[in-house]
Amino acid sequence: MTRETLRSAARASAPTFSPLYRQIKDFLIGCLERGEWRPGDVIPSEGELAQRFNVSQGTVRKAIDEMAAENLLVRRQGKGTFVSTHSDPRAYYRFLRLMPNDGIAVPSVSEPFYCQVVDAPPEVAAVFGLAPGGAVVHIKRLLRFGGEKVVFDQIFLQAEFFPGLTLELLRAGERSLYSLLESDFGVRMISAEEHLRAVAADEECAALLGVQCGEPLLLVERTAYTYGNRPVEWRKGLYCTRNHYYRNELG
Amino acid sequence: MTRETLRSAARASAPTFSPLYRQIKDFLIGCLERGEWRPGDVIPSEGELAQRFNVSQGTVRKAIDEMAAENLLVRRQGKGTFVSTHSDPRAYYRFLRLMPNDGIAVPSVSEPFYCQVVDAPPEVAAVFGLAPGGAVVHIKRLLRFGGEKVVFDQIFLQAEFFPGLTLELLRAGERSLYSLLESDFGVRMISAEEHLRAVAADEECAALLGVQCGEPLLLVERTAYTYGNRPVEWRKGLYCTRNHYYRNELG
DNA sequence: AAGTGGTCTAGACCACCGT
DNA sequence: CGGTGGTCTAGACCACTTG
The missing domain is CATH 1.10.10.10 (Winged helix-like DNA-binding domain superfamily/Winged helix DNA-binding domain)
Structure with missing residues (x-):
């Protein structure tokens, strides 16, 4: 050329x-x-x-x-x-902005406990530009920091891009979710947008996070994009911010 | 040279x-x-x-x-x-990440209602590296979006850098706070770090924001820096996120 | 037309990494 | 040592703004 x-x-x-x-x-x-x-x-x-x-x-x-x-x-x-790769340990937490109040970083552990292909909820279908009821993978997981339950994530992925994604696969190995999606399915997350709100804990997540029903939680909705700004993931995280905070730098 | x-x-x-x-x-x-x-x-x-x-x-x-x-x-x-200048209208909201749920931007209005020189609370003194009880300017204000009360800000500035900063001055004119600090006191904010948490509204801010006591609010603590990463402002904002969200981009 | 930032070149040399 | 990215030059020309 x-x-x-x-x-x-x-x-x-x-x-x-x-x-x-x-x-x-x-x-x-x-x-x-x-x-x-x-x-x-x-x-x-x-x-x-x-x-x-x-x-x-x-x-x-x-x-x-x-x-x-x-x-x-x-x-x-x-x-x-x-x-760039999410498989580099230095990039594992590239998109995770949660920090402990006392500044002492402790290892985080992901505990996925649900993974099913379901009809996309309307909100999710809209993000992906799918027909209502299109197939998506629905994942639920808990994130622990030093044993403490801190985040309840619900993750939605376009099913067609991730055939054979199962709970067993999610649980295998130490790598991050994005690292797995990248190496096993060839889909690389390169940017994301998050929308944050304060909400009251409902019964389900109060039980999961071990907090009182009604306790204020940080709601983090994320749309993640691959090359060409194509959305491939939407997730909804509920963060318990008693001992942690969401850190953001403004330039 | x-x-x-x-x-x-x-x-x-x-x-x-x-x-x-x-x-x-x-x-x-x-x-x-x-x-x-x-x-x-x-x-x-x-x-x-x-x-x-x-x-x-x-x-x-x-x-x-x-x-x-x-x-x-x-x-x-x-x-x-x-x-660069904060006096450029395009830069007024450089550090404000709040967006309306429906995506329709409406003009925001700042309503300062308190401005006094006080002894620095311990937390603030620590950020500025001041002796406990050093002098700081304490500002309280309400931010409205299209008339709706959305943010209650408490702002702390090192008093020695801002002599003669009064409520009247804050209320005069249309410019943003950072624009005023820049043009009238020669202190330019160039970066900031925010810590976000979800909290329950106490009596004071419930009354100010017109919400129920106990309603979940987004707590945004900001440290703002001037040249050389010197902290010159610390603020604590309580955001009502019923009709707005905090927007963040991850790269 | 003059002055500014924006693009591009061809080549030099330096700093760093591996063998 | 050879290969890589990192710095720097001197000069050319293009694109945009203003007088």
Whole structure:
């Protein structure tokens, strides 16, 4: 593929100016989407990509810079550039913002106890753009921090993307849910949006979390997206915030 | 100032390697801290800065790129690079994550009703690193969205930085609190950390927000920082999340 | 037309990692 | 040592804004 190929493709598909590094970035994202490079893999070096596209190293560099800023790639000096992965223990809790009040981090343990394919509730169908009653996997689990029951999660996934996802599979191994979805089903979560509210505990979750019925809980609704901002997960978490808080940084 | 000045300064102060663009960034941040360029001002052009430091445009560019990514500067093609400001209406709600359930944005109105210099409560003194009982300004206010009472804020500021801050001043004009603190006291908020919990409404805030005593509310504690990660504000907000939610994006 | 930021190049050298 | 990412240059040209 030559530089001219890139330029002409841009002009053909859109009259708006698209810089070279943007086109290269789009190409790299395409490789990730199509699974040509899998999570944890090294991608070709900057020099090699520059040759392949007939551009200078700096142009490839700018494309990779942006993708690294978006957590799609990870640079490691002297080694190469790698596809981000949830299987890296350092990324296990990338999306979990819960912190203990006293600041002392303790290991968290996930205890899934329910996993069934069900008709999508209307709210979930709307998020996924499914027909009402489309098939989704419904997971319920408890998260413990140092033994203490802190979070009750209800997770919904589009069933067609996760055939054979069972409670046994969820319970096997130490990896995080996103790590499992990534390695066993090829679906990678890259961003998410959360909506937070305060609610009163109902009977079910009061029993599960071991709190009084009516106790204030933090309700966290999350929509998670894969490449191309396609929603693939919706979840509803109830957090007991007696000994923990949800941490957020504003820039 | 020459390139050699930059290099030798780096070697003298620290044995660790510090790239040129880093040193230039530090210099630019210093200018902002010392108030040499004020919010809303244009800073010198990339070419001029490159000449001044005896480096190439690309090096200056990288320094400015990072600062733009941190919201310290704003680039405007064809016009120049500007110091970020809370006085820009587009930045009024930079730190406010509250959204209406129905997605229809309505204007918010701040109603401060209390402003006194008081001894710092222990929690606040700890955040500011003040001696117990140090002087802080204590502000109470209500935030309304389309007339509806939604947030009860209690705000604490280090008194020494804000002499003459009164209820009248807070009530005057349309600008946001951070815009006022920036233009009238020269203190600019650049980042913040929030801790969220669910709590039950006590009598005071139930009355203020017009909800039942015991109703679940979202408790948002914020520490806001100015240049150099110096904390200058601590606030405690109680959000009624019946018709609104706290929105957060995870990357 | 002049001035600004935005893109791109070709090549150099440095810092880091593995063998 | 060779290969990788990280820094830096000097200069070119493009895109946008303003006078």
